[in-house]
Amino acid sequence: xxDTIAKRAFNLNGSDYAEGAKVPMPLQQFQxxxxxxxxxxxxxxxxxxxxxxxxxxxxxxxPAAVPPAPTESQSPDMAD
Amino acid sequence: xxxxxxxxxxxxxxxxxxxxxxxxxYEALTFTxxxxxxxxxxxxxxxxxxxxxxNIANRGDxxxxxxxxLGTQTITVGIDPKDAGQALVDTATNSDAFYSVKISNxxxxxxxxxxxxMGGPRNYGDTNTIATRxxxxxxxxxSQTEDGIVIVLPT
Numbered sequence: 001x002x003d004t005i006a007k008r009a010f011n012l013n014g015s016d017y018a019e020g021a022k023v024p025m026p027l028q029q030f031q032x033x034x035x036x037x038x039x040x041x042x043x044x045x046x047x048x049x050x051x052x053x054x055x056x057x058x059x060x061x062x063p064a065a066v067p068p069a070p071t072e073s074q075s076p077d078m079a080d
Numbered sequence: 081x082x083x084x085x086x087x088x089x090x091x092x093x094x095x096x097x098x099x100x101x102x103x104x105x106y107e108a109l110t111f112t113x114x115x116x117x118x119x120x121x122x123x124x125x126x127x128x129x130x131x132x133x134x135n136i137a138n139r140g141d142x143x144x145x146x147x148x149x150l151g152t153q154t155i156t157v158g159i160d161p162k163d164a165g166q167a168l169v170d171t172a173t174n175s176d177a178f179y180s181v182k183i184s185n186x187x188x189x190x191x192x193x194x195x196x197x198m199g200g201p202r203n204y205g206d207t208n209t210i211a212t213r214x215x216x217x218x219x220x221x222x223s224q225t226e227d228g229i230v231i232v233l234p235t
Contacts, residue, residue: 009162010162010163010164010167011115011160011162011163011164012112012113012164013092013112013113013164014113016162025110026110028094028096028109028110029094029110029112031095031096032094032095032096032110032112032168033112033164033167033168035171036164036167036168036170036171037167038164038167
């Protein structure tokens with residue numbers, strides 16, 4: 001079943017629908033009736049914005065201490 | 081009681097083609113009823129042509145069954161501008177496509193078929209007449225081996 005909107009008042013299979021009324025019907029019946037100009041496809045309902053889970057700030061891990069790489073000038077072999 | 085009237089009978093059409101020409105095939109469709117029907121006319125069924133041959137030597141006719149037609153149905157409805165079924169008749173009249181038809185009687189069961197919707201001219205009559213339409217359906221076979229007519233008797 002899909003939702004359609006009555007473009008003008010009509011009677012469908014014994015039920016009355018006012019202009020602008022929502023008319024649920026199978027897709028195949030909508031394809032039959034759309035050329036008559038009686039109904040149009042209802043706009044898709046806008047999706048509610050998904051609420052993001054609350055973020056908790058966590059302290060970033062301390063970067064591991066890396067010993068400074070010895071430079072050539074600091075190399076004990078080269079000191080002499 | 082073994083005979084019934086047309087009371088309670090509905091007529092409905094759909095542009096959809098059944099997957100197959102069986103009870104299940106037609107029942108899978110969603111039909112739109114044509115409202116305010118006052119006369120259904122002839123229900124579709126085979127009617128054969130008669131073929132005759134007269135030999136002048138003996139004067140008598142020999143007869144044989146020839147081809148057949150599924151017939152023409154002329155339906156009288158009171159004009160209802162708000163009726164979705166009558167609106168669909170107008171759309172179908174402007175189409176060359178065959179439509180699926182369902183005639184449903186509470187005591188006699190359902191009759192399904194495939195027909196061209198030839199039109200439904202309006203007749204407003206006079207001051208003491210209900211304005212009506214005469215809708216004409218032309219039933220056709222659906223293949224070289226199938227009529228497309230399915231009769232579902234009530235259980």
